[in-house]
Amino acid sequence: MLTCQSLSDDAAAYMDASLPAPRRLRIKAHLLFCPACRRYLQQLKIAMGLARHAATEPPPPEVEERLVSMFRQARRQDPPG
Amino acid sequence: MHADLSLARKLSAGDAEAFRSLVRAQHHRLILLATGFTQSRAIAEEVVQDAWVVVMENIDAYEGRSALSAWIAGIVVNKARARARKEQRMISFEAMADADGPAIAPEKFAADGHWADGMPAWEVVTPERLLGARQLLRKVAEALEGLPPAQRVAVLLRDVEGLEPAEICRQLDISEVNLRVLLHRARNRLREAADEDLRIK
Numbered sequence: 001m002l003t004c005q006s007l008s009d010d011a012a013a014y015m016d017a018s019l020p021a022p023r024r025l026r027i028k029a030h031l032l033f034c035p036a037c038r039r040y041l042q043q044l045k046i047a048m049g050l051a052r053h054a055a056t057e058p059p060p061p062e063v064e065e066r067l068v069s070m071f072r073q074a075r076r077q078d079p080p081g
Numbered sequence: 082m083h084a085d086l087s088l089a090r091k092l093s094a095g096d097a098e099a100f101r102s103l104v105r106a107q108h109h110r111l112i113l114l115a116t117g118f119t120q121s122r123a124i125a126e127e128v129v130q131d132a133w134v135v136v137m138e139n140i141d142a143y144e145g146r147s148a149l150s151a152w153i154a155g156i157v158v159n160k161a162r163a164r165a166r167k168e169q170r171m172i173s174f175e176a177m178a179d180a181d182g183p184a185i186a187p188e189k190f191a192a193d194g195h196w197a198d199g200m201p202a203w204e205v206v207t208p209e210r211l212l213g214a215r216q217l218l219r220k221v222a223e224a225l226e227g228l229p230p231a232q233r234v235a236v237l238l239r240d241v242e243g244l245e246p247a248e249i250c251r252q253l254d255i256s257e258v259n260l261r262v263l264l265h266r267a268r269n270r271l272r273e274a275a276d277e278d279l280r281i282k
Contacts, residue, residue, distance in 0.1 A: 003194025008185055012265035016239075016246060018257065036200035046206050046279075047221070047271040048240040053211060054222035055110035055241055063108070063126075067133055068101050074137035075095035 002030045007037050011044060085149035092140045104133070107150055110241055111157050113226060117234035118161035119168070128164050132157040147244070154242040158234075158252045174231045174255045174263070184266040203279035217278040224274035228267050235263035236271070 007030055013019045014027050031038050058064070091099040111132065115125035135156050143152055191197045204210070211218070225233065234253065238244045239260075244252075250260055 003190075004196050005185075005190040005194040009265075012261045012268060016261070016264070018246065018261070036196045039200045039202055040196070043200075043203055043272050043276070043279075044268050046203065047275045048236075048268060050206075050211075050218065050221045050275055051225055051236060051271055052241050054218045054225055055113060055237070056106065057109040057222070058105045059108040064101065064104055067104050067108075067130070068097050070134065071092075071100045071137050072095070072097050074134070075092075075097075 002026050004030075004034060004037050004040075007031075007034075008040065011041060015041065015044065085143075086145045088149060089140055089143045089145070092137075100137075103149075107153060108133075110237060111154065114154060114157050114234060114237045115161045117230040117237070118158070118165045120165075120230070124164060124168065125161070128160045129157060132160045135160070147248075148242070151242045151244050154238060154244065155248075155252060158238070174234070174253050174259065184262075184269045201280050203276070204281055206279065214278075217275060220274045220278060221271060224271050228270060232263050232267035232270070235260055236267035239264055240268070 007014075007027055010019060010023065010027060014024065017024075019027070031041070059067075088099060088103065092103070108129065111129045112122070112125050115128045115132075116122055119125045119128060132153065136153055143149060147155075189197055225236070228236065235249065238249045238252070239246065246257055246260055250257055253260070255263075
């Protein structure tokens with residue numbers, strides 16, 4: 001019988017669909033009867049989504065302007081003004 | 082991918098404001114990615130600037146086979162690895178997958194292997210909830226930045242930039258088993274960071 005602890009060891013592989021079919025089926029069967037593990041996997045998925053939102057701090061203005069200026073030169077455009 | 086090809090065409094045509102938007106969206110996480118290899122923030126900033134120059138000069142070569150952000154992340158990985166090699170700061174991602182303790186503390190499980198606390202539910206995370214969730218996003222950002230380098234690189238490439246596992250393994254020269262270990266540990270740490278704010282009390 002698969003335990004929650006055992007399922008948690010395979011969570012990353014399960015979410016990336018990289019488990020062999022028999023193991024995947026055992027996990028699916030466990031999830032049918034274990035709301036705690038269903039919540040665990042859902043929370044992992046939410047955390048992964050939050051990481052996408054969290055890593056969006058804008059660069060310092062001077063860095064941004066330097067990169068844009070380099071871009072204009074690289075694409076042979078004159079800076080405005 | 083259609084949107085990425087459209088953006089790439091704008092960049093090819095010299096649209097500086099399109100480039101500015103791209104930099105605003107991606108620069109910080111590219112720095113986080115580069116520090117996973119270089120350890121030094123200053124060197125990571127040089128690496129990412131060099132990667133942006135490659136993007137500027139080679140955007141015509143982007144064919145839309147992957148997301149534009151993933152293409153750019155791949156350039157950063159190549160540059161960062163080369164720089165780390167040059168600075169003799171290379172870390173073994175394989176070794177880092179073996180280090181560290183279990184991804185989840187054993188005391189989180191009861192003796193019978195079930196979750197000790199029953200895995201309490203979270204509040205529903207809607208887009209509207211996220212708009213005002215500065216504290217939550219700050220906690221997750223801190224957790225992301227505080228991850229061991231190899232875990233941070235793995236979760237940035239897989240879960241933020243969306244690269245396929247096989248491509249990540251090729252870029253990092255690690256096995257799929259080790260990638261899964263790194264992702265497992267990183268995702269659990271991020272979950273724990275969010276749990277503090279989202280757990281229904």
